[in-house]
Amino acid sequence: MSDDKYNPKEAEQKWLQYWESEKIYAFDAKKKGKIYSIDTPPPTVSGKMHIGHAFSYTQEDVIARYKRMCGFNVFYPFGTDDNGLPTERLVEKMKNVKGALMERQAFIKLCEETLKEIRPAFVDDWKRLGISCDFSLFYSTINEHCRRISQWSFIDLYHKGRTYRKEAPTLWCPECRTAIAQAELQDKEKQTELVHIEVKTEDGTPLIFATTRPELYPSCAGMSVHPTDSRYNEFVGKKVILPLTGVRIEVTTDNMVDPAFGTGVVYFCSSGDAQFLDWETRHPVKNKVYLINPDGTMNDRAGSYAGLTIVQARKKIVDDLRQLGVVKKIESLTHTVNAHERCGTVVEYLSSKQWFIKYLDLKNAFLELGNQLTWHPDFMRHRYENWVKGLKWDWCISRQRFFGVPFPVWYCKKCEKPVVANEKDLPLDPLKDKPPILTCTCGSTEFLPEKDVLDTWATSSLTPMIAAKLMEPTLSEKIFPITLRPQGHDIISTWLFYTTAKSYLHTGQPPWKNVAISGWVLDPYGKKMSKSKGNVIAPQEIINKYSADALRFAAATSKLGEDAAFQEKDLVAGDKFVTKVWNASKFAFMHLEGVDGSEKPTEVIDQWILSRLSAVIEESTEAFEAYEYSRARFVVERFFWDDLCDNYLELVKTRLYEPKAPELKKSAQAALQVVLPAVLKLMAPFTPFITEELYHKYLHTKEKLPSIHVSSWPTPQKRDKNAEAVGAVVVAILAAVRKKKSEMKLSMKAPAKKLVIESKVSIASALEDLKATCCAELVDFGKATEQITPDLKVSIEL
RNA sequence: GGGCCCGUGGUCUAGCGGUAUGACGUCACCUUUACACGGUGAAGGUCCCCGGUUCGAAUCCGGGCGGGCCCACCA
Numbered sequence: 001m002s003d004d005k006y007n008p009k010e011a012e013q014k015w016l017q018y019w020e021s022e023k024i025y026a027f028d029a030k031k032k033g034k035i036y037s038i039d040t041p042p043p044t045v046s047g048k049m050h051i052g053h054a055f056s057y058t059q060e061d062v063i064a065r066y067k068r069m070c071g072f073n074v075f076y077p078f079g080t081d082d083n084g085l086p087t088e089r090l091v092e093k094m095k096n097v098k099g100a101l102m103e104r105q106a107f108i109k110l111c112e113e114t115l116k117e118i119r120p121a122f123v124d125d126w127k128r129l130g131i132s133c134d135f136s137l138f139y140s141t142i143n144e145h146c147r148r149i150s151q152w153s154f155i156d157l158y159h160k161g162r163t164y165r166k167e168a169p170t171l172w173c174p175e176c177r178t179a180i181a182q183a184e185l186q187d188k189e190k191q192t193e194l195v196h197i198e199v200k201t202e203d204g205t206p207l208i209f210a211t212t213r214p215e216l217y218p219s220c221a222g223m224s225v226h227p228t229d230s231r232y233n234e235f236v237g238k239k240v241i242l243p244l245t246g247v248r249i250e251v252t253t254d255n256m257v258d259p260a261f262g263t264g265v266v267y268f269c270s271s272g273d274a275q276f277l278d279w280e281t282r283h284p285v286k287n288k289v290y291l292i293n294p295d296g297t298m299n300d301r302a303g304s305y306a307g308l309t310i311v312q313a314r315k316k317i318v319d320d321l322r323q324l325g326v327v328k329k330i331e332s333l334t335h336t337v338n339a340h341e342r343c344g345t346v347v348e349y350l351s352s353k354q355w356f357i358k359y360l361d362l363k364n365a366f367l368e369l370g371n372q373l374t375w376h377p378d379f380m381r382h383r384y385e386n387w388v389k390g391l392k393w394d395w396c397i398s399r400q401r402f403f404g405v406p407f408p409v410w411y412c413k414k415c416e417k418p419v420v421a422n423e424k425d426l427p428l429d430p431l432k433d434k435p436p437i438l439t440c441t442c443g444s445t446e447f448l449p450e451k452d453v454l455d456t457w458a459t460s461s462l463t464p465m466i467a468a469k470l471m472e473p474t475l476s477e478k479i480f481p482i483t484l485r486p487q488g489h490d491i492i493s494t495w496l497f498y499t500t501a502k503s504y505l506h507t508g509q510p511p512w513k514n515v516a517i518s519g520w521v522l523d524p525y526g527k528k529m530s531k532s533k534g535n536v537i538a539p540q541e542i543i544n545k546y547s548a549d550a551l552r553f554a555a556a557t558s559k560l561g562e563d564a565a566f567q568e569k570d571l572v573a574g575d576k577f578v579t580k581v582w583n584a585s586k587f588a589f590m591h592l593e594g595v596d597g598s599e600k601p602t603e604v605i606d607q608w609i610l611s612r613l614s615a616v617i618e619e620s621t622e623a624f625e626a627y628e629y630s631r632a633r634f635v636v637e638r639f640f641w642d643d644l645c646d647n648y649l650e651l652v653k654t655r656l657y658e659p660k661a662p663e664l665k666k667s668a669q670a671a672l673q674v675v676l677p678a679v680l681k682l683m684a685p686f687t688p689f690i691t692e693e694l695y696h697k698y699l700h701t702k703e704k705l706p707s708i709h710v711s712s713w714p715t716p717q718k719r720d721k722n723a724e725a726v727g728a729v730v731v732a733i734l735a736a737v738r739k740k741k742s743e744m745k746l747s748m749k750a751p752a753k754k755l756v757i758e759s760k761v762s763i764a765s766a767l768e769d770l771k772a773t774c775c776a777e778l779v780d781f782g783k784a785t786e787q788i789t790p791d792l793k794v795s796i797e798l
Numbered sequence: 799g800g801g802c803c804c805g806u807g808g809u810c811u812a813g814c815g816g817u818a819u820g821a822c823g824u825c826a827c828c829u830u831u832a833c834a835c836g837g838u839g840a841a842g843g844u845c846c847c848c849g850g851u852u853c854g855a856a857u858c859c860g861g862g863c864g865g866g867c868c869c870a871c872c873a
Contacts, residue, residue: 005835187869194873211873224873257873266873275873335872382802383868390800390869489867524809526866557811557821561803563866567810569822572835576821579835587832634812638820649832657831735838742827742839749830775830 006582008547012689016127024707025068025132027075029475036072038064039464039482039512040133041495042079042141044086045115049125051529051566052488054539056518058555060486061131062629063516065685068132069713075479077137077467080123082115083146084404084456085176085342090114091403099402100177104431111403115142125540130548130688132709137470141459142405147427149466150459151408153502154397157357158420162505163397165418167353169277170396171338174296174310175345178400179354181455182393183494185347188339194262195318196329199223199240207235207251208328210262212335214321215314216269218245218302219289221276223267224254231264243326244317252283274338274349290351294400310348355407355452356394359501363388369500372510376627377561380489380517384500387493395498397455404453410435414444461498464511485512489519489561516627519563526565537566549687550574556633556686577637578690581683584645588676589698591656592669599670602663603655604765606671607720608727609648612639613675614716615724620682621713629685636682644675647731654772664768678714725761730770732788733757737774740796752776756795758784 408421430449468476503511553574558564623631659665695708784793
C-alpha cells in the first residue's frame with residue numbers, strides 16, 4: 001500500500017469516461033426543487049481552447065460543482081458558436097478558398113462539413129478540463145434549434161416595430177465586404193500622412209487645410225474653422241474654390257474644430273468618413289457623393305480615380321495636387337483609427353441598405369436592467385454602463401455574408417415591401433423556401449428573397465433562451481431567467497450587452513440573476529498573450545505535463561474580474577497538492593479500517609481539529625456564496641496543509657500507532673473519519689479527479705453514492721472555543737520546540753529532556769499528545785523564559 | 799479627454815482599520831513507519847510617493863507617480 005502512487009493521467013481518463021457513462025452531471029428534468037441554471041459561453045470554433053478559456057471555464061465549473069453539492073439541480077449546457085464570419089474565415093483558411101468567389105450553397109456546405117469534422121476534437125478540450133456540463137444539452141449556434149430561435153427573435157422584434165430597414169451610411173469592412181456594428185470595432189495604431197493643401201477664395205486669398213484622407217477630396221462638402229480662431233475670421237461665410245475639381249464650397253464655423261490640429265481648418269467630405277456623419281448633423285449637405293465601393297475601391301464618381309484602391313487613390317490625388325503646386329506640406333502622423341476586430345482592416349462608412357434593431361431610445365431601460373443584475377465583481381457594472389451611455393448607433397444586424405442565419409424575409413419585387421415568415425415555418429431559408437403569401441398588398445405576385453444573414457451576435461445574444469428552450473416549455477420557464485452568466489470582460493459591450501438588450505426587447509426582464517466576469521490570463525510578465533508575440537501557453541500541454549486537477553487548482557487562484565499572470569509554479573503547487581491529498585488520505589484511511597461510527601472525539605486535540613474544520617466549512621461556504629471561490633480554495637488549502645497535515649496528523653500519530661488505551665485511538669478515529677471526507681468534499685469543486693478517486697477508494701462503500709460530486713456539501717458543527725484555544729497553544733509550543741531542534745540541527749525525533757510551559761490557557765488535557773509529538777521526556781508547568789505569545793512562555797531543554 | 803481596475807519580500811500573491819498570508823525561488827538542517835512530489839527552520843518587505851482622518855493605516859479620504867483595460871476624439 002505504501003508504494004502505491006497516484007497516476008493522474010490514467011485516473012483522469014478513467015473518471016472522465018465514468019462521469020459521462022454514468023451521467024453524473026446530467027440535468028434531472030424530473031427532479032423537484034431549486035434549479036441553478038448557467039448560460040455557458042459557447043466558445044467560437046476557431047482552432048483550439050486557449051489558456052484563458054481553460055481558466056475561465058474552470059472558474060465557472062467550480063461554482064457549478066459547489067451549487068450541485070449544495071443540492072441544486074444544476075442546468076449546465078454546452079454549446080459552440082460556429083455561426084458567421086469567424087467560421088467563414090476559419091474555413092477559408094483551412095480549405096484555402098474564398099467564400100465570395102464560390103457558389104453560395106457550395107460554400108455553406110463546405111462550412112457545415114468542416115465544422116462537423118473539427119467540432120468533436122474542439123469540444124474534447126473542454127471535456128478534458130473536467131467541466132461538469134451536461135454535454136447532452138448541446139447546441140451549435142448554426143443548428144436548427146438556434147436558427148429557429150434566432151429567426152423567431154427577428155420576427156418578434158419586427159412585429160413589435162423594433163426592426164427597420166434603411167439605406168444609411170453604415171460601418172463597413174472592405175475586406176469582409178459586409179456591414180458591421182459599433183461593437184465590432186477595434187482601435188488600431190496607424191502611421192499616416194497629414195497633407196496640407198492650399199485652396200483660394202473667390203478673391204484669391206489662400207487658405208490651407210490639412211487632411212489624412214486626401215482620397216476623399218472629390219467629395220469635399222465643406223470647410224470649418226473654430227468660431228474664435230482669429231486667423232480665419234475673414235474666411236467665414238466666404239466660398240473657396242477647390243483646385244483640381246473646381247468645386248466651390250463655403251467656409252463655416254464649428255466648435256468641434258481643434259485650432260491646434262493641422263492648420264486649424266477642417267475639410268469634411270460626404271463619403272467614407274466617420275467625421276462627416278457628425279459634421280453633417282450641423283452642416284447639412286444636399287448632394288452627397290459616395291466614392292467608395294463595397295470592396296474598398298473607388299467608384300465612378302471618383303472620376304479619374306475610379307477603380308483604384310483607397311491607398312492608390314490617396315497617392316494619385318496627392319500627386320495630382322502636388323503638380324498644381326497646392327500641396328504645401330506633408331507631415332507624418334501616428335493616429336488611431338477604427339478597424340474591424342475580426343480582420344484588422346480599417347473600416348469605411350458606406351451607404352447601403354441594412355436591417356437595424358432600434359434601441360437607442362432604450363438606454364435608460366438598459367441601464368436599469370444592468371442595475372438589476374448582481375455583478376461579480378461589482379465594479380464590472382461600470383463597464384456595461386459606460387458602454388450603454390456611449391451608444392451612438394442602432395444595432396445593424398444584417399451582414400452581407402453567407403454562412404449564418406438567414407433573414408426570414410422576402411421583398412415584393414414591385415413595391416419592395418418586406419414579407420416576413422410565419423413563426424410555424426421556422427427555421428427557413430428564403431433563398432430556398434417560399435414566402436407565406438402569394439400576393440402582395442400592391443397586387444404583385446413576385447417576391448425576392450433577402451440574401452443577407454444575421455449578425456452572429458444576433459444569435460449568440462439569445463443563448464439564455466436557446467439554452468432554456470432545450471427543455472420543454474414548463475421547464476424552460478423555470479430555467480429562465482438564468483441564474484448565472486459567466487463570461488470575460490472583453491465582451492461586456494458585445495455578448496453581455498446584446499443579450500441584455502434582446503432579453504429586454506422580448507421579455508422586459510433581465511436574462512440572468514448573476515453575472516460573473518472572469519479576467520484574462522497574461523503571460524508570466526503580465527503581458528497579453530498572442531500568437532504573434534509567441535508567448536502563448538497551450539492548456540493541452542499543461543494538462544499533459546501536470547494534470548487537469550493541477551491546472552484547475554491554478555485557475556482557481558485568480559479572483560473573478562482580475563487578470564492573472566500565468567505562473568508555472570502554480571501548476572507545481574497544484575501538483576504537490578494532489579500528491580499531498582493522496583498521501584494524507586492514504587494515512588488517514590489506513591487508520592480508519594474497522595471503524596464502526598460509534599467512536600466519539602473525547603480528546604481535546606480531536607475536538608480542536610473538528611472545531612477548526614467547522615470554522616473552515618463556514619468560511620468556505622461563505623466565500624462560495626459570494627462567488628469568491630479563490631478565497632474558498634485558500635482557506636481549505638491552508639487548513640488541510642497547516643492544521644491537518646503539519647500539526648494534527650503529527651499530534652495523533654502516537655495514539656493511532658501505539659494507543660495507551662483503545663479509547664484514545666477511537667477518539668482520533670472519530671475526528672479523522674469526519675475531517676478527511678469533509679476536506680475531500682471541500683476540495684472536490686477544485687480538483688474533481690483526485691477527490692473522486694479517493695472517494696471511490698475509501699468512502700464509496702459507506703456513502704453509496706455514485707460520485708463525490710453528487711454528495712452533500714459539508715455542514716459545520718457547533719464550534720468548541722475551548723478546544724480551539726487549547727489547540728492554538730499546543731501548535732505554538734510545538735512550533736517553538738521544532739524551531740529549537742532545527743536551530744540545534746537536530747532531527748525532529750530527537751528527545752527533549754525538559755519542557756516548561758507557562759500558559760494562561762490550560763493545556764493539561766492535551767499534554768500526552770504534545771509530549772509524544774515533541775518527544776519530550778519531562779513536561780512541567782511553571783515559570784518559563786521564552787515568550788512565544790503574550791499569553792505563553794516556554795523553556796526548552798534539549 | 800472620460801470611466802474603471804491595479805501597484806505588498808527576487809517573482810507571483812493573501813489581507814483591505816491594530817506594522818503582513820502563502821506559494822515558487824534561495825540557504826541550513828532533518829532519511830521522523832502518509833508523503834524527499836516530504837518535513838523543520840532561516841534569510842529576505844520604506845505594504846509606489848506625499849499629505850489628511852484616527853489612539854493606531856498596507857487597509858479609509860485627498861493629491862501625485864507608474865501599469866493595465868474599456869470608451870470617446872483623432873480633419
